[in-house]
Amino acid sequence: MTAQTTTRSIAPTTAREMTGAEMVVRALVDQGVDTLFGYPGGAVLPIYDALFNDNETHGERLRHILVRHEQGATHAAEGYARSTGKPGVVLVTSGPGATNAITGIVDALMDSIPMVVFTGQVPTHLIGTDAFQEADTVGITRACTKHNYLVKDVADLPRIIHEAFHIATTGRPGPVLIDIPKDVQFSTATYQGPDEVAFSHGYAPRTKGDSGKIAEAVRLIAKARRPVFYTGGGVINAGPAASAALRTLAAMTGAPVTSTLMGLGAFPAADPAWLGMLGMHGTYEANHAMHDCDVMICVGARFDDRVTGRLDAFSPNSKKIHIDIDASSINKNVRVDIGIVGDARSVLDDMIEAWKAEGLEANRTALDDWWRQIDAWRAVQCLRYTPSTTAIKPQQAIERLYALTRDRDTYITTEVGQHQMWAAQFYRFQEPNRWMTSGGLGTMGYGMPAAVGVQLAHPGSLVIDIAGEASIQMCIQELSTAVQYGLPIKIFILNNEWMGMVRQWQQLLHGERYSQSYSESLPDFVKLAEAYGAVGIRCSDPAELDAKIMEMIDSPHPVIFDCRVEKLENCLPMIPSGKAHNEMILPEGGDDIGKVIDEAGRRLV
Amino acid sequence: MKPGAGWFKGGDMTTAPNPASAYDMSHEDVVENLATFALLVDNEAGVLHRVVGLFAARGYNIDSLTVAETDRRSHTSRITIVTRGAPHVLEQIEAQLSKVVSVRRVHDVTRDPNGIERELALVKVRGTGTDRVEALRVSDIFRAKVIDTTSESFVFEITGAPSKIDSFVELMRPLGLVELSRTGVLSIERGAEGM
Numbered sequence: 001m002t003a004q005t006t007t008r009s010i011a012p013t014t015a016r017e018m019t020g021a022e023m024v025v026r027a028l029v030d031q032g033v034d035t036l037f038g039y040p041g042g043a044v045l046p047i048y049d050a051l052f053n054d055n056e057t058h059g060e061r062l063r064h065i066l067v068r069h070e071q072g073a074t075h076a077a078e079g080y081a082r083s084t085g086k087p088g089v090v091l092v093t094s095g096p097g098a099t100n101a102i103t104g105i106v107d108a109l110m111d112s113i114p115m116v117v118f119t120g121q122v123p124t125h126l127i128g129t130d131a132f133q134e135a136d137t138v139g140i141t142r143a144c145t146k147h148n149y150l151v152k153d154v155a156d157l158p159r160i161i162h163e164a165f166h167i168a169t170t171g172r173p174g175p176v177l178i179d180i181p182k183d184v185q186f187s188t189a190t191y192q193g194p195d196e197v198a199f200s201h202g203y204a205p206r207t208k209g210d211s212g213k214i215a216e217a218v219r220l221i222a223k224a225r226r227p228v229f230y231t232g233g234g235v236i237n238a239g240p241a242a243s244a245a246l247r248t249l250a251a252m253t254g255a256p257v258t259s260t261l262m263g264l265g266a267f268p269a270a271d272p273a274w275l276g277m278l279g280m281h282g283t284y285e286a287n288h289a290m291h292d293c294d295v296m297i298c299v300g301a302r303f304d305d306r307v308t309g310r311l312d313a314f315s316p317n318s319k320k321i322h323i324d325i326d327a328s329s330i331n332k333n334v335r336v337d338i339g340i341v342g343d344a345r346s347v348l349d350d351m352i353e354a355w356k357a358e359g360l361e362a363n364r365t366a367l368d369d370w371w372r373q374i375d376a377w378r379a380v381q382c383l384r385y386t387p388s389t390t391a392i393k394p395q396q397a398i399e400r401l402y403a404l405t406r407d408r409d410t411y412i413t414t415e416v417g418q419h420q421m422w423a424a425q426f427y428r429f430q431e432p433n434r435w436m437t438s439g440g441l442g443t444m445g446y447g448m449p450a451a452v453g454v455q456l457a458h459p460g461s462l463v464i465d466i467a468g469e470a471s472i473q474m475c476i477q478e479l480s481t482a483v484q485y486g487l488p489i490k491i492f493i494l495n496n497e498w499m500g501m502v503r504q505w506q507q508l509l510h511g512e513r514y515s516q517s518y519s520e521s522l523p524d525f526v527k528l529a530e531a532y533g534a535v536g537i538r539c540s541d542p543a544e545l546d547a548k549i550m551e552m553i554d555s556p557h558p559v560i561f562d563c564r565v566e567k568l569e570n571c572l573p574m575i576p577s578g579k580a581h582n583e584m585i586l587p588e589g590g591d592d593i594g595k596v597i598d599e600a601g602r603r604l605v
Numbered sequence: 606m607k608p609g610a611g612w613f614k615g616g617d618m619t620t621a622p623n624p625a626s627a628y629d630m631s632h633e634d635v636v637e638n639l640a641t642f643a644l645l646v647d648n649e650a651g652v653l654h655r656v657v658g659l660f661a662a663r664g665y666n667i668d669s670l671t672v673a674e675t676d677r678r679s680h681t682s683r684i685t686i687v688t689r690g691a692p693h694v695l696e697q698i699e700a701q702l703s704k705v706v707s708v709r710r711v712h713d714v715t716r717d718p719n720g721i722e723r724e725l726a727l728v729k730v731r732g733t734g735t736d737r738v739e740a741l742r743v744s745d746i747f748r749a750k751v752i753d754t755t756s757e758s759f760v761f762e763i764t765g766a767p768s769k770i771d772s773f774v775e776l777m778r779p780l781g782l783v784e785l786s787r788t789g790v791l792s793i794e795r796g797a798e799g800m
Contacts, residue, residue, distance in 0.1 A: 139654070142655055143658050147706040147707075150650065150651075200680075202710075326704065327704070328697060328701050330700075331693060332697060332700075
């Protein structure tokens with residue numbers, strides 16, 4: 001092996017014989033990958049060497065972004081993937097490299113993000129000996145990937161890599177991991193391109209919906225008196241054409257549209273038919289429309305517990321249509337009347353065609369009544385808050401951020417907690433792929449590395465991570481990555497000195513006993529930014545907010561904006577644990593919040 | 606069951622109290638059915654773990670499990686898994702299994718009128734005198750084979766539906782049952798067609 005390590009062979013791209021390490025680089029190029037996120041280590045050195053050679057020979061056609069922690073690599077890949085529709089690619093070493101990547105891999109699995117992760121492994125003959133930096137990576141990640149591979153023979157590597165990209169990006173997207181022992185990276189075999197390999201699996205996801213069920217579904221919608229679209233991340237994953245189809249179908253049917261956290265942007269917030277987000281911190285009008293509707297059209301969402309609230313009181317009188325690419329999502333949590341397995345874009349297009357072909361008309365009289373009811377719910381103004389002249393309200397901070405960035409080419413990422421929900425409520429998304437957040441797993445630390453990935457994919461755009469002072473510290477090291485690559489990401493921290501959502505739940509459920517939720521010993525975020533070579537801005541005066549936000553936007557550098565906000569503001573409205581969609585706590589009920597939840601509700605998450 | 610109403614409201618499936626959230630879903634009081642799933646899977650390292658791990662991660666039961674390579678040329682193995690659950694849980698299990706990339710086919714043997722299920726058991730019985738004679742007589746009725754004997758024991762080999770083996774074991778218990786080893790259920794479909 002030592003002989004091989006010292007022999008540098010720069011294989012011409014036409015040569016078919018190459019090492020496993022060279023195959024990885026070649027296959028990535030053939031898959032159209034331009035950016036990969038990684039961190040070197042002993043077990044991936046041959047791949048890093050092949051990358052060095054490729055960059056020398058061909059320029060940076062494959063750009064490696066050196067992160068500061070492998071978790072950062074996975075979230076950056078997620079941000080890249082979510083904002084482009086292309087798979088995110090990660091390269092890390094064995095053992096700790098792989099285990100550090102796990103959180104981002106699970107995050108990608110939960111939120112259906114296409115990702116291919118390469119991990120180095122100790123040489124084949126050392127597997128099982130508890131070798132240095134050995135971990136059973138395929139064993140550990142079997143439960144948290146869509147599929148994974150341990151490559152035992154270099155001849156299989158081209159097929160496995162191309163298969164991995166196919167599996168990660170088709171059907172319900174997800175993370176696929178390839179574990180490559182170091183000796184396999186050094187071995188040589190014949191490379192095969194994406195079109196030359198024969199897949200070894202029977203994997204063939206269904207994308208075309210059943211035409212009989214589609215016809216049945218549109219007839220049901222045409223007869224509806226109180227229809228509602230409930231859309232999710234599946235519409236985003238199906239590409240911008242799916243969002244366009246959703247807009248067309250919503251206009252044809254005259255139905256209002258609400259969306260999950262993951263689906264924001266698929267339908268424009270500026271459209272009069274937009275109800276806002278639904279669920280635990282969704283709007284009053286969206287949740288009431290869900291509860292009272294007679295036909296629900298769920299597209300690419302999965303009846304998550306944050307969305308349904310109390311299951312036995314979930315939309316009790318509706319017929320439910322569920323469109324999902326994952327057959328196991330249908331009838332999982334909520335029984336539906338028409339389940340259509342297929343790609344959101346394909347099914348929505350077919351529904352539009354079926355609607356036209358059958359000459360269907362919406363019941364405009366009934367819809368007028370429905371819209372009157374919706375307007376009555378809107379009049380409640382569930383997102384109202386009381387501004388202050390002395391303290392910045394977190395809601396106000398997001399509203400101003402939106403007002404000052406709405407006309408720009410903006411991408412928003414978030415961490416997890418109150419700030420995330422306020423961002424979802426107050427930042428108004430008009431297009432898909434503009435909103436990157438950790439929905440299913442709820443990973444604090446997601447936002448900044450995700451912003452790094454987004455900024456790399458969209459160099460000229462404004463990329464803002466809306467953060468909390470607690471979340472941001474979980475992956476703060478990636479600021480160094482942003483500085484290294486000159487990525488002018490903006491980190492907008494709603495700093496209330498508390499793990500706000502934890503504090504809110506302790507207030508609600510645990511008698512205001514604030515156990516371990518205060519952020520003691522916070523760093524000086526301005527100095528921290530400066531220490532990393534970024535720009536720090538602090539603001540605590542509402543009167544200065546706009547000017548300082550503009551200063552942040554106008555900076556050509558990465559910025560940490562320490563926005564000091566009202567400390568004890570609660571995120572409302574809210575469906576309390578164990579309650580139904582029509583039992584929301586509104587802002588004026590917030591003071592008495594501890595009494596709303598009963599003993600059973602206290603036990604839930 | 607009224608569609609769309611949620612299956613938790615009672616009806617023919619459940620007597621569970623209304624859960625307040627997905628976290629509260631209790632299957633304890635739900636009527637559970639046995640189901641046998643036959644799976645054709647790619648014969649590769651870790652494939653059994655994928656299937657078993659899915660059952661563990663989602664809280665499904667495994668009553669019995671058999672696995673062996675069945676076609677060396679196409680690298681396929683067959684896994685037969687006996688599980689139990691309410692109808693909607695069984696439906697989920699089938700959907701979840703079908704999603705595993707290494708799983709080529711999932712067949713619900715229980716719902717198939719042409720499904721055949723068989724199991725093999727080795728049963729050790731120790732006894733003398735009339736018990737020993739009775740054990741031999743019962744084994745004859747069940748068409749069990751004696752595959753080992755000493756002056757005070759038999760090892761019987763018996764095949765059949767799991768319920769037949771259960772009956773045999775219950776009859777052997779008072780006659781000196783010492784040890785029992787069962788393969789778990791195997792299945793195949795009647796007729797000329799393959800899976």
